Amino acid sequence: MRRESRFVIVGLGLLGGAYARALRKAGYSRVAAIDLSQEALDFALREGYIAEGLTEGFGPLLEQADYLIFSLYPTALIQWVETYGAHLRPGCLCTDVCGVKEGLVQRVQQLLPAGVEFIASHPMAGKELSGVQNAQLVDFAPANFLITPTERNTPEGLAFARQLAAVLGFAHVRVLSPAEHDRMIGYVSQLTHAIAVSLMCAPGAESFAAYTGDSFRDLTRIARINDKMWAELFLWNRENLAEEIDGFAARLEQLKGFLQAGDRAGLEAMFRASTAARAAFDLKEKEG
Secondary structure: OOOOOOEEEEOOOHHHHHHHHHHHHOOOOOEEEEOOOHHHHHHHHHHOOOOEEEOOOOHHHHHOOOEEEEOOOHHHHHHHHHHHHHHOOOOOEEEEOOOOOOOHHHHHHHHOOOOOEEOEEEEOOOOOOOOHHHHHHOOOOOOEEEEEOOOOOOHHHHHHHHHHHHHHOOOEEEEOOHHHHHHHHHHHHHHHHHHHHHHHOOOOHHHHHHOOOHHHHHHHHHHOOOHHHHHHHHHHOHHHHHHHHHHHHHHHHHHHHHHHHOOHHHHHHHHHHHHHHHHHHHHHHHHO
């Protein structure tokens, strides 16, 4: 990734804006964005996140792109590639920020013209807020960067994804298949959002602020959710997420059974197991 390379970001939301901001801070001056919102582009231009922004007539810009970053919902990404992908020149390397991969990665790779490579990735650095105006809140340093290559990808494509992660400031890079990604995301991301949403959909949940402590606030922070994006992500990964909900429900039923039976030993054993698992989790996180 040369400093004079031209980056084009398609979709200037929270993560698209955060990518643009980080690339410019790293010295990449030729960062452009495509978005339907002129307001979003104007904000990014004022803040210095991008050097150029277009809402239409971006064919010539795409023809000059060295690197393309898709910051779109999965369905919109496929539709965009179907409509505009032919403008990309051979040698252009593309990636994305999508939270699901199965069915998406393969379809985009099939649609792109010969010589244009799509190496999928997922920055695990989202926020409960959205929009480019909140891009400065995103911190890539402690987050994981997931790369999901297929047999269509080249060593050059994988090297680009790794270098992009380093430039953006990610401390941890992981490589896994699209299927492995979606199984893992179903648990560590989508299930946690489903639990937070369910907690806040309880009758009278809005009144709990007068009584709650940090535990409830921490558990429900992500219940403030982008409805359109997360509904799409849940539905794209419905089988994995449904399986994880079943597993979570079974563990909750086990805990409920200990309660109903007055089984203190059972509860304590479950608590010890969760404490040990969390300690191991914390150790692995420190080790990177």
